[in-house]
Amino acid sequence: MKVVVITPTYNEKGNVEKLIRILEEDVFPQVKNHDMHILVADDNSTDGTAEEVRELMKKYKNLDINQGEKKGLGAAYVRAMTYAVDNGAEVMFEIDADLQHDATKIPEFLKKIDEGYDMVIGTRYSDGGSIPASWPIQRKMFSVFGNLLVRIILLKFKIHDWTGGYRAIRKEVFLKEREELTNFKGYTFQVSFLNKAVRDGFKIAEVPFHFESRTIGDSKIAPMAYIVDLLKYVISASIMEKLTGPFGKFLVVGGTGFIIQAVILRVLVEILKMDPSVSNLIGAVAAIFSNFNLNNFWTFKKDRVRNVGEYIWKLINFYATSAIGVILIQTGTIFLGTKLFGKQTYFLFFIIGTGILLIYNFTVYRFIIWRVRPHDEKVQKESK
Ligand SMILES: Nc1nc2c(ncn2[C@@H]2O[C@H](COP(=O)(O)OP(=O)(O)OP(=O)(O)O)[C@@H](O)[C@H]2O)c(=O)[nH]1
Ligand SMILES: [Mg+2]
Incomplete structure (x- = not known):
């Protein structure tokens, strides 16, 4: 199967190069039964991210870039996933470019896909997973309680990590949900995508992983805007689901x-x-x-x-x-x-x-x- 590992970038020079090397040299050689590719979903970064990727494309023939205007993380994923599927992708990965997601777990995700799961979620909040010990207490609380709140409001407890962005997705799931996902341009895309996949009965598995802290570059997330957007989504989705169910x-x-x-x-x-x-x-x-x-x-x-x-x-x-x-x-x-x-x-x-x-x-x-x-x-x- 053609598997495309998609990594979104906005000013991730330095990070994306390392990620590509880890994938190409450490991870892909371990995957024998799939045809592995990388797609960088770049939103016209201003720091030379795209140039760095284009340089590496000369060396790695399974590496590609899809660029567009910056409209937010969700918009970048919808654009890049559409491009990947149009080019024959059967399975797509979401993985952050800043090395916070442990790429060596990819074979484990693929094993679940091979077992017949439609979507595999990397989780920080169940046994075997974690968030950085070095994070200040406020950041830890924000992360843990934010995620717990989503589970409580949606009343869905089987999945432990709703907000993360380390996932494997079969193309059928994306194609089914794509139209509705175009409404979610920012980070709320992750929660809404997963919620729609659960609603439609797709088979979902989890793989725990240790979330590293960012070492190079800046976080792109605007916490307040994200929280407001996320709460608006989960509350309205929950009410709608309950009323129509x-x-x-x-x-x-x-x-x-x-x-x-x-x-x-x-x-x-x-x-x-x-x-x-x-x-x-x-x-x-x-x-x-x-x-x-x-x-x-x-x-x-x-x-x-x-x-x-x-x-x-x-x-x-x-x-x-x-x-x-x-x-x-x-x-x-x-x-x-x-x-x-x-x-x-x-x-x-x-x-x-x-x-x-x-x-x-x-x-x-x-x-x-x-x-x-x-x-x-x-x-x-x-x-x-
Ligand atoms: N293409 C694109 N990528 C984005 C956008 N916003 C964020 N990203 C990428 O999405 C990934 C996750 O964003 P981060 O800023 O690292 O968010 P985070 O991991 O929750 O926050 P930190 O822990 O502070 O890093 C990174 O690879 C970013 O470069 C965007 O608008 N467009
Ligand atoms: Mg990050």
Whole structure:
């Protein structure tokens, strides 16, 4: 396979030369089963980086340069990856030019690609990985907590390093995500690329490595602008994912249940002159029945029930869950809240209780009633 190691440069003279020599002389000779190339993605550096690379291109025939206007790290990667794929790349690496990424790990990344992974992430935050011990404490905290925050906001914990830029990527992943990635010109490109790959179910592996400190040249990162841009992305991506995924559907179903219950209550009381408590109970029973079916056939469609026996059993569970939720959690919260803070706070605790109820319901539905079936794919394929 043609593998292109892409290294982005903006004023990395001195560094890029060393990286190229390490790759050509120490790393590539160890890779026997792939056709290895280097592509420098330079944004018209003003310090002679490109000239240094062009000089080395005379010696190394598998070395190339792709230059363009400086629009940011993400823009440089999209441009260079497009160029690499147009020239036959099957797998591409991202690696910083400033020698912070240990290039001798490349064969390990390729082993994972050979095993069938679509994307391999170099990680500093899991066993075997590290950040420079010489960094001042603020820089360490910034790095560790920044990354942890991304994982918490996205609620994705399997991958340990979201913000790094040492990766191997199959061309299929890039081609699938390219159009959406053109919106991310700066460093946020890294997090968004990985998040989209996870969303689309690509197989992802990790390789731990020790992150070195920069010895030559200046950092290009503008920390404040990066943090703001990154937070904007992860928060909006997380909200969008939750609203368009099962949680969003679960809220819509809950809303329809509320309307059904309200309409039945009004009709039975106003038109049929029935007792309000009995009417409310009838409305609740009907709304819960509707919620169960909508959740089964829409929200958790992939894990829906398969036969009548299961349908009845899960429906009973669903009624029980709903009853426990309303009686214990929602009513219990109001009871405790008003006991502690006085009767006038009842509505506040109704809102808090409803919030807890939603989380409780969703958790029970997702993890008990419609828990993900591990053999689903196999079952579906076999039944086709
Ligand atoms: N082509 C291109 N490369 C860039 C741009 N911004 C950064 N880079 C390169 O991307 C890599 C990572 O940038 P760094 O400034 O080292 O960021 P960092 O590693 O997070 O920060 P330090 O630890 O301080 O080095 C380096 O090889 C840079 O030269 C850009 O706008 N265009
Ligand atoms: Mg760096």
